[in-house]
Amino acid sequence: MVAAIKKPAILIGNVNVGKTTIFNNITGKELKEVKDKETSISYFKATIKGSSKPVYDIPDISGLTICAEEEKTAINLLLNKSVDTIIQVVDAKNLLRSLALTLQIAEFGIPTIIALNMIDEAQVRGVKIDSRKLSERLNLEVIDTIANEREGTGKLISSIDKARLPSVRAVFPEDIESAIVDISAFFGDDEPSKRALAILLVIKDKIIEKYVSDKFGDNTLQKCKKIVNNLEKKHAKPLDVIISETYYFQANRITDSVSKKVKCDLSDRKFKLSRWTSRLFPGIPIAIFVALLMFLFVGKFGAEFLVDLLEGKLFNGIIIPFLKNILKVFNSSFITDLFCGEFGLISVGITLSFGVVLPVLFTFYIFFGYLEDSGYLPRVSILLDKALRVIGLNGKGVFPLIMGFSCITMALLTTRMLDTKKEKIIASFLLILGLPCAPLLSVMFVLFGKLHWSAAVIVFGVILFQVILSGLLLNKILPGDRGDFIIEAPPLRLPSFLPILKKATLRIKTFLIEAVPIFLIASFALFLFDKAGGLDLFRASLKPVTLKLLGLPVESVEIILMTIVRREAGAALLSLFFDSGIFNGTQTVVMLLIMTFLTPCINSMIVIFKERGVKTGLGIIGFVIPYALLVGAVVNFILTSLKVQL
Structure with missing residues (x-):
């Protein structure tokens, strides 16, 4: 068994090496999300x-x-002596890339062990690795x-x-x-990672320069x-390239x-399917089939069956009537409304969170987890x-665009993988302007289940x-x-279900x-605002915009206020108003489009300013707010003029 040591180990690996699957295999059920204080990156601890x-x-x-940012997080943990063991997950079918990382890890002077993963897929591709010889070389x-088969986990x-120090060194x-x-030599013998520090200074890593300045002095x-500058003069190539x-x-x-x-097995079914999904045909039909599966699992099972079970039967059928009977003891309409009224803590805050958003979001995260871990998403990028x-x-x-359907904030961070400033600005603009995140998308599916199918076509058609x-x-x-x-x-x-369930559960918990x-x-603030009469004044002041321009009932003001706090909060309130008959189908479609194009959650706004700068951030947000209202007005005019019934 592994000795009980206070300092953690760290799992390190390149993209798509199966690292998280191994993490799930070797750890227990308890997962904790940790946020790096110096970057925007989160990672897991178990x-x-x-x-x-x-x-x-x-x-x-x-x-x-x-x-x-991802590399900075790894370097922070390695340099600050936060870990005492490195478990590097190596991709057997792409050994060169992984070993280049092994050589870099070796510079930090931390005991390491290698998990040579995907040996079965390497053999399918005609690659045979002598792991005993590799062990001797390193x-x-x-x-x-x-x-995926948990082989080698024990x-x-x-x-x-x-784990021990590698003998090989670049x-x-x-x-x-x-x-x-x-x-x-400037760092002394007490710094075990001094060679790594020196190499990172040679390539002018800003994080390392700050680390050295803070720890050893400016x-x-x-x-x-001065040493690095003199070295640069001797080389035509940039030092980081060398x-x-x-x-x-x-x-x-x-x-x-x-x-x-060795001989490559081209007849392997997974190998054939891998090639098919990367080609225009049958890649596009396969992508359409995957989208259909998502609609059936998330849209039908999650948004209709589970929501009806939780919101309709559990909350509205049992919990809220039970609470109303209990609250009669106080003989106070204020207390009853506070918990079970139009903006009640239970009838709105808890019911919408657990009865509407949670079941659809959970099914979405499970399906999205399969897409992530199956290796299918890179094929979509090729298509x-x-x-x-x-x-x-x-x-x-x-x-980043697909990630936007999961979380706009994380998708904005993912734009770092794009190569040019132009691409990063375009991707950030599209994410802020028009992609519904998973929580908002989950409530959309609930509403589409109650409307004519053409409502979904209109909303997603306008977005596209x-x-x-x-x-x-x-x-x-x-x-x-x-x-x-x-x-x-x-x-x-084919990913294992338990790791995906584990990851989806953690996302739901977060x-x-x-x-x-x-x-x-938000529910409590709207409740007090309503009781003080502020909501009626606000509705009246915005009536020319909501009623005349957008064709929406005055209650749309509450939805916009909730949307500014969190998109899905506004969408969930829209679902409640639709069930109450306040909104019709056309108004619901218009409202969904406005909410999609309106400024996203506060976290996303913070990230857009950090990633793209204040000027670009203000430019993007300053455009999307009036644009959202304009789109709503145009769609309302077209649908009402054509007398479309949704």
Whole structure:
């Protein structure tokens, strides 16, 4: 068994190496989300089975010499001695990329163990790796694993206490090695990661420069910078390029010595399906089939069956009538309305959170989890690459746009993976302007279940139209080019249900912790505002806009107020008003479009200012608010003129 050690281990790996699946395999049920104080990144913490040793699952990284938020989180944990063991998950079918990361990890002087994952998929691709020889070359324990089948999990857990320092180390050109030695001397023998510090200073990592300045003084930092500046004058190539090329060159030598090509099994069903999903045909029909499955699972099962069960039968049928009977004891309409009235804490705050949003959001997260872990999303990016080029993006743009249907805030952070400033601005604009996040989407499905099918076609048709139109205009207006599209499509795999359920449950837990208090506070604020007469005044002042311009009832004011707090809070209140007969079908469609295009949640606004700057952030938000009202007015005019019945 693993010894009980206070310091955690850390799971590190490149993108799509099965790291999170291994994390779920080796840990228990209790998961905790941890937020890095110095970045916007969250990661997970759990305890290794059969021990009291914690382990971190940080986001996938491309390399420790890349100055992105995910890499900064990893470096912070490694440099601050927050961990004492590294578990690197290595992709057997892409050993070169993983070993380049291994060489970078080795610079930090932390005991390491290798989980050589996806060995079955490597063999399908005609790659055979000698794990014993690899272990000898690295002087590390190498455990063969197939994460999706939990193969190798027990051996990996029992081998964690055998982690040791790797013997292999990258050797740079002589003058760079000399500079690294000179810089390392400033840090003393008490700094185990001094070589890693020196290398990161050579590539001018701003986070490391601040770390050195804070810990060793600005005078030491300036001496290091002087060495780096002198070194730069000797090389035509940027130093970070030379460092990266050295890691890959030496990783390639190790790869060649431990792997060989064998006969590729092209008849494998998963291999064939992987190729099909990347081609226009039958890739597009497959994508349509996947969308249909999502509609049936999320739209029908989640938004209709589960919502009816929880909201209709449990809350409205049992809990709220029961509470009303209990509250009769107080003989106070104020108390009754506070808990069970139009803006009651239970009838609105709790019912909408648990009865409407939660069941649909939970089914969405399960389905989205399968898309993430199956390796299907990279194939969608390949399919849509040409289409996205029309709006100034390439296939990489699929990832933030699809992530936007889960969480706009996280999707805005994901725009970092795009190569150019132009692509990042276009993707951020489209996310802020027109993509409904998962909580809002969940309530949309509930409402569409009560309306004619054409309501969903109109809403999503308008969203798609404005995304295309906005992208076309921005592509013409904004200067600059898009980046190259290079992506690795991992083999398709059928993910295990339990890890997906575990991840969906954690996401729901995070949502409830963040959203339920806001639902309750917003309900209570509207309740007091209504009792004080403020709501009637506000309705009257906005009546020319809501009634005459948008064709909406005066109650739309409460929905807009709730939407500004959280989108799904406003949508859930709209669902309540629709059930009460306050809104008709046309008004519901108009309101959904306004809510979709209106400024997103406060977290998203904070991130857009941080990622794109105050000027760009204000420009985007200043446009989308009047645009949302304009779209609502135009759609209302067209639907009422044509006398469309929804």
